[in-house]
Amino acid sequence: MIRVQKEDFDPGAEIAKLHRGRSDIGAVVSFVGLVRGESHGEKLTSMTLEHFPGMTERELERIEREALARWALDDALIVHRVGELKPGERIVLVVTAAPYRRAAFEAAEFLMDYLKTRAPFWKHELRASGEHWVEARDSDDAAAARWRKE
């Protein structure tokens, strides 16, 4: 399941929803991404997430489908917020459920690495020195490249 929304999400409720009433799941891994209060050595006032409605959902679904195909997962969830966010607020949630922990861990990392490099979101920061578009990081490209099949 994937969701793009302005509203906050509840990680505990989403984790529980994924495994409640099932006894085939042995491992649930979650990732919560948060707005950090500092950027480029400056205090961050707020961050606004722009996205490409339509393509965002398609890309997230594609990424999730790929994870479900590559790992023995029971289920997966991606929730990503858009709009204005303050330091300390939640941005993104990824949850993976699997019979065993290795698949759940790997798939969650894969989902984050792919989401970071493929899902059409752009972060715009309001900092002490003014407004700045966040630049893509080479380390994110390298992280995503780890999963490319030989």
Place this chain on the structure above:
Amino acid sequence: MIRVQKEDFDPGAEIAKLHRGRSDIGAVVSFVGLVRGESHGEKLTSMTLEHFPGMTERELERIEREALARWALDDALIVHRVGELKPGERIVLVVTAAPYRRAAFEAAEFLMDYLKTRAPFWKHELRASGEHWVEARDSDDAAAARWRKE
């Protein structure tokens, strides 16, 4: 922080407690381990976790300390239950908080791999065919060996 307890835990509350009121954390990874309803092709009735009071806490603290020393973490938490558990119930929670996601993911996997091979817990299963002590898995030793420093 580490805790060994009979009672259930609330993953969402524990995740929130770790980052609430802070803006230096960018990534929180959690792992929840659950009792699976099947073992060795048989229906599982219940599982009882025995442990070595005193040594358990020392080992968990040692493992957590090692994670905090090896990765740039803001905080970490291990909660492990003991006593009788039914299929679908939560067994263990690991949470790691870090400025960036890679450290949080790696440290959470490390904590689980080390916990599985070093913390003195033993699982006793009640299955259709009777009572069985769970055997240690070679794959858990291999997973822990990945983290050994050269």
Place this chain on the structure above:
Amino acid sequence: MKLLYFAWVRQKVGRGEETVDAPGEATTVASLVKWLQSRGGGYADAFADLKRVRAAVNQEHVDFSAPVRAGDEVAFFPPVTGG
């Protein structure tokens, strides 16, 4: 052809979307961009450094060598920074 712009590409172009009748020689993303650059102003600025611009055709990531045709939806944006 429908064109969409996001993030600083949108800011430089000065609009989020527009419908254009691209000339016949704009048969790939690259040649479409060449035509957009020729319109000057915000377009020249937005497409000044093509290493910093990505494209999607009908909501699929593509290289600049990808074909475009009338009726396509073509989007331009910086490398993504979500998550």
Place this chain on the structure above:
Amino acid sequence: MKLLYFAWVRQKVGRGEETVDAPGEATTVASLVKWLQSRGGGYADAFADLKRVRAAVNQEHVDFSAPVRAGDEVAFFPPVTGG
């Protein structure tokens, strides 16, 4: 010397803990185990296959070559299976 037994080692020995006066030659975990085996019954059964038994001295994992002395707390148990 205080001895602790866990999981199926405890079940085979028939108790969870006991205080013993080990003989002078029991100076390592290995020689302590040898003495325990010589007590027969549940001990011989619990320590029949030493590849399946682990030890801790004063709550630290140790090899069977580790020294033990009067006053130590020595625990025996199968490989751990928590998590």
